[in-house]
Amino acid sequence: MPDPTTLAQDAAIDLRPRDGRKTHFAHTRDQASEPTSLAIRVRDLNAWYGDFQALHSISLDIPANRVSALIGPSGCGKSTLLRWFNRMNDTIASAHARGAAHLGETDLLARSTDVVDLRRRIGIVFQRPNPFPKSIFDNVAFGPRMHMKLSRTELQEVVEWALRKAAVWDEVKDRLASPALGLSGGQQQRLCIARAIAVGPEVLLMDEPCSALDPASTLAVEDLIFELRRQYTIVIVTHNMQQAARCSDQTAFFYEGRLIEVGATTTVFTKPKQQQTEDYVSGKFG
Amino acid sequence: MNQSEESETQLRSGYENDPKGPLASIQLLSGEPRRKLDARFRWLCVTIAAISVLVLIGLLGSILLQGVPSLSLKLLTSGPEPDPSEAGIRPAIFGTLWVCSLCALFTLPIGVATAILLEEYQPRNRYGRFIYSVIQLNISNLAGVPSVVYGLLGLTAFVSMFGLFGSRTSQGGGGLEIGVRYYDQFFSEGMRSILVPVSDPSQSVSKPVDGMQGIDTSGNPVALKVISIGDPLPIGDELQYTLFDDAEAGRITKKSWYHFSLPLGRGVLTGALTLMLVILPVIIISSQEALRAVPSSLRDGALGLGSTPWQVVWHVTLPSAMPGILTGAILAMSRAIGETAPILIIAGIVYISRAPQNLMDDFTVMPLQIFNWISRPQEEFHSLAAAGIILLLGILLSFNALAVLIRQKLHKPLS
Numbered sequence: 001m002p003d004p005t006t007l008a009q010d011a012a013i014d015l016r017p018r019d020g021r022k023t024h025f026a027h028t029r030d031q032a033s034e035p036t037s038l039a040i041r042v043r044d045l046n047a048w049y050g051d052f053q054a055l056h057s058i059s060l061d062i063p064a065n066r067v068s069a070l071i072g073p074s075g076c077g078k079s080t081l082l083r084w085f086n087r088m089n090d091t092i093a094s095a096h097a098r099g100a101a102h103l104g105e106t107d108l109l110a111r112s113t114d115v116v117d118l119r120r121r122i123g124i125v126f127q128r129p130n131p132f133p134k135s136i137f138d139n140v141a142f143g144p145r146m147h148m149k150l151s152r153t154e155l156q157e158v159v160e161w162a163l164r165k166a167a168v169w170d171e172v173k174d175r176l177a178s179p180a181l182g183l184s185g186g187q188q189q190r191l192c193i194a195r196a197i198a199v200g201p202e203v204l205l206m207d208e209p210c211s212a213l214d215p216a217s218t219l220a221v222e223d224l225i226f227e228l229r230r231q232y233t234i235v236i237v238t239h240n241m242q243q244a245a246r247c248s249d250q251t252a253f254f255y256e257g258r259l260i261e262v263g264a265t266t267t268v269f270t271k272p273k274q275q276q277t278e279d280y281v282s283g284k285f286g
Numbered sequence: 287m288n289q290s291e292e293s294e295t296q297l298r299s300g301y302e303n304d305p306k307g308p309l310a311s312i313q314l315l316s317g318e319p320r321r322k323l324d325a326r327f328r329w330l331c332v333t334i335a336a337i338s339v340l341v342l343i344g345l346l347g348s349i350l351l352q353g354v355p356s357l358s359l360k361l362l363t364s365g366p367e368p369d370p371s372e373a374g375i376r377p378a379i380f381g382t383l384w385v386c387s388l389c390a391l392f393t394l395p396i397g398v399a400t401a402i403l404l405e406e407y408q409p410r411n412r413y414g415r416f417i418y419s420v421i422q423l424n425i426s427n428l429a430g431v432p433s434v435v436y437g438l439l440g441l442t443a444f445v446s447m448f449g450l451f452g453s454r455t456s457q458g459g460g461g462l463e464i465g466v467r468y469y470d471q472f473f474s475e476g477m478r479s480i481l482v483p484v485s486d487p488s489q490s491v492s493k494p495v496d497g498m499q500g501i502d503t504s505g506n507p508v509a510l511k512v513i514s515i516g517d518p519l520p521i522g523d524e525l526q527y528t529l530f531d532d533a534e535a536g537r538i539t540k541k542s543w544y545h546f547s548l549p550l551g552r553g554v555l556t557g558a559l560t561l562m563l564v565i566l567p568v569i570i571i572s573s574q575e576a577l578r579a580v581p582s583s584l585r586d587g588a589l590g591l592g593s594t595p596w597q598v599v600w601h602v603t604l605p606s607a608m609p610g611i612l613t614g615a616i617l618a619m620s621r622a623i624g625e626t627a628p629i630l631i632i633a634g635i636v637y638i639s640r641a642p643q644n645l646m647d648d649f650t651v652m653p654l655q656i657f658n659w660i661s662r663p664q665e666e667f668h669s670l671a672a673a674g675i676i677l678l679l680g681i682l683l684s685f686n687a688l689a690v691l692i693r694q695k696l697h698k699p700l701s
Binding site for chain 2: 086088091093116117118119120123124126128130131132133142143146147192195196199
């Protein structure tokens with residue numbers, strides 16, 4: 001068993017704790033004291049794009065109100081899994097899946113599932129910030145306007161609440177009517193998170209939310225994830241090992257469409273059971 | 287064999303110590319020929335562009351020289367009189383405005399809806415995709431069909447409607463009609479016009495019968511008195527309602543603004559529908575391009591928030607694609623305004639003295655009137671035609687300017 005400190009140095013993981021946090025691993029703070037329930041249950045999930053099998057028999061539990069990180073090299077199927085959770089794969093004609101995935105009682109894969117309602121319950125934030133070419137206010141109000149009957153003041157309240165939650169309110173409160181595309185990349189991404197929060201989801205999926213951002217914006221978004229982790233079930237796909245270590249409670253390592261290892265983030269990063277996981281988190285490949 | 291292997295090894299070992307590797311011994315091409323070619327190509331482009339601009343200037347100049355003397359208010363206010371000094375293009379201006387507005391009204395919704403169907407509602411199964419590809423292929427092919435072919439199509443599909451609703455008779459009637467009344471017009475011996483309503487227009491023109499009910503010019507009902515040759519003429523007021531029994535009537539029609547008939551005949555509506563066929567493929571294809579240019583991340587963003595496909599289209603894709611769609615629509619409408627061949631087949635060259643009054647009314651359009659004038663031998667008419675062309679260009683440019691304004695207005699608040 002390698003010494004955790006050496007391992008971290010090898011992987012160039014920043015182990016210094018950030019302001020207000022006791023340790024560099026998010027989960028160690030209060031994970032033990034709070035029992036968690038299950039949000040998403042995946043059993044024996046196989047997924048294909050045409051003839052190419054992207055996922056092989058995945059079984060995975062996503063705990064509620066925790067941050068789960070999906071890590072692995074490019075093309076390992078982690079984004080595919082994420083996109084099956086809220087059926088974004090429906091937009092790809094050749095994508096199909098077999099197996100079981102449930103959010104509570106809702107079957108995530110059934111043809112009969114109401115994907116519109118499903119996507120309201122499971123929000124998604126994409127790799128590149130994709131605000132609509134509308135005003136900041138209209139971006140956040142987009143979801144609520146579709147799903148809820150709100151008066152003008154209620155809508156304003158919802159928008160402010162969502163922007164505050166996404167930690168972007170102070171930066172945009174004076175220019176809610178100006179175009180969202182005028183914001184910086186990091187602000188845009190937090191706006192997209194606010195937009196997702198505004199419809200009241202239970203789960204937030206984040207598909208490499210920081211990969212198109214500069215380090216400062218990445219820090220802001222990571223802090224935000226840290227803040228949101230007790231109110232939402234968050235599933236984050238990331239290439240950034242330090243990010244997974246910093247933000248997540250649970251880490252699942254994927255390789256070539258297979259789930260290699262899943263466990264508490266400290267365990268996966270410091271005492272991985274599989275050699276492949278160890279090689280990956282210590283930066284030997286990927 | 288052996289020798290070549292040897293020389294290869296020699297080469298490899300030769301540049302082992304040189305940081306430039308094999309490039310060390312290779313001579314660089316001189317930059318001069320490349321720069322020369324670049325300069326020549328640039329001049330070629332400038333020359334060709336200049337030629338096309340000069341040709342355009344020449345065309346416009348000659349049109350202006352020829353047409354400006356005939357540009358007058360009369361051109362705008364009078365009909366195509368046989369005397370060139372009296373002639374104007376007013377009915378054709380109105381015809382063009384009617385036909386093109388109607389055409390835009392039909393084409394934009396249908397064209398954009400088709401583009402949305404083809405781009406945003408793509409089927410997932412193989413058969414659906416096959417059907418879509420057949421439709422797509424057809425639309426692309428139709429965009430290249432000569433417009434005169436659409437004229438012939440309009441003739442059978444709209445003018446006579448494949449004979450499904452019967453055909454018109456020479457004195458009116460036939461088919462289905464609303465908003466039109468037929469009268470037989472007599473002129474009494476007191477030189478009054480008396481209209482006798484016709485119940486069945488397919489019957490031939492009525493003969494005068496004593497006691498026949500009619501309407502005089504002020505709309506009062508009157509009874510006709512019919513006399514034979516040799517009978518004494520009545521005196522006083524009675525003379526105004528008296529006819530000889532051999533009096534000939536003429537069939538006239540009174541059409542209200544909502545006049546509509548099936549088959550559609552050679553009216554404004556048929557012209558608009560035929561032009562719709564001409565420009566529909568163009569509008570569909572340009573709208574598709576505009577929709578395709580909308581980044582899919584925006585669609586994903588809206589879908590990820592739980593939008594239905596229609597909400598994605600209405601709130602995200604369509605607003606983003608609108609400037610592109612409008613650009614395509616402008617180009618298509620410019621084509622429709624100048625289109626002559628299909629209108630020639632639908633409307634023919636007929637003397638039209640007034641603006642269309644209803645959807646079924648006969649019409650002519652500006653290119654047709656210009657064509658008509660140019661084919662006359664008199665020099666004055668050629669000048670009139672040039673003036674008509676100037677007007678047509680003016681209308682075209684103002685249409686385009688309007689559309690550009692709309693487009694900019696739509697584009698501004700977004701990004």
